[in-house]
Amino acid sequence: MYISLGTSVYTTPENYAILIQSILELINQNILDGVTWATVLQNETKLPSSFKLSTDDVIPTSNILNNLYPHIYIMKFAPHHGGAGSCHESMYTATPMLILPIAYEQPSNAEQMELNGMSLTLSKFDLKVDDIILRVLRLMNERSFKMNAERMQVLAKFNSKRKHSGADLIEIVMNLAKLNDVKNENNEPEIDNEILLRHWITPDSRMGFIRGNYLDVFGTAVIISIALISSLGYAFYKTIKFAFKRWSLRDGNLRDNSSKLKNE
Incomplete structure (x- = not known):
């Protein structure tokens, strides 16, 4: 399981402790085989010194934070913060999500993802270990989440091709500029956008107010x-x-x- 809770927005140490406890329980019950967590932890001293599992096993917090626990790896850097970027990545890879919205656009993103049937949402004001475990089990066992994620994947991949259109436009402009014969007094290529891009300029810019x-x-x-x-x-x-x-x-x-x- 991949966890991304952002590098700019933080939740409370109590919520972090509940999340870690939930992860340890899921791993201990063989529901998950490992977790990668992309985050920036602050006020680590406010976390409990150790976590006691339902099997009475005790895991020191320092082992987790220093990547000494084999099933959890805390990354120091991730290319996205868990907001819109994480939603887009999950849609593109058809990965069901368990979302813990904190602030900004994240609550609305979580609502949209849940309405699309590919995620479940947690409340930062009422975070419980049993609730997290139950939702993870639902995401992994209910086929509907994966099917809806695959449905959104089709749309995400289709719309992602716009970047290729953008690259094509850049290539067109570069080639037009290279083939432009207009030079300035220093014999350097001179670019006049009104001439270079005249086929993209809409007719209304060449007309008066009335026409x-x-x-x-x-x-x-x-x-x-x-x-x-x-x-x-x-x-x-x-x-x-x-x-x-x-x-x-x-x-x-x-x-x-x-x-x-x-x-x-």
Whole structure:
């Protein structure tokens, strides 16, 4: 098991003692065969002088801190601090996690990882040995954690290819600069980004405010819309007026005919 609790954020000595006690119990019960711990311990004197296991075995703390205990190795340096970097590494390698969030972005990272089904979270305010052992057993025995980790691995590997895209962009710029024939007065290559990268410059930077913000297009669309609405409105008005006039003439003729019949 690999443990990373950061090199800039620390928890309490009591929590460190509980974690060490949990690790020793897990190793003693043959649940784990070893632990690598990447951290920077401070106030080591506040740790208990020894740890007593459930089997009554006693292990001096100095043996653990000085790497004399064969199943625990405390590293002096690690390339990440247990926050976002550790989450990304675990996703990339499909490794289920047991997270103890301390501060900053770590609580939100822990929540997201647990929602994705590839981790379990511990509380720094209620840390217990039995709880840690139970969660480690769940992570190792329940297939769902590994399956969800493999699902996240696919996404992590797919998105990690963006670094290759970034390298390609750098290579493109270097080659364009090398093939650029423009030189200054000292016969040294002169780089003009507006010329070198002109195929990446968006058209709006070469336009005025009106064209750059498509105000001319919107204005034309508004004018055409107004013209169409006005034309349709005028045509509707003329149609109603014509129909009303025809109805009025017909009604008038009917009245004239009825009056003639009465007179006769």
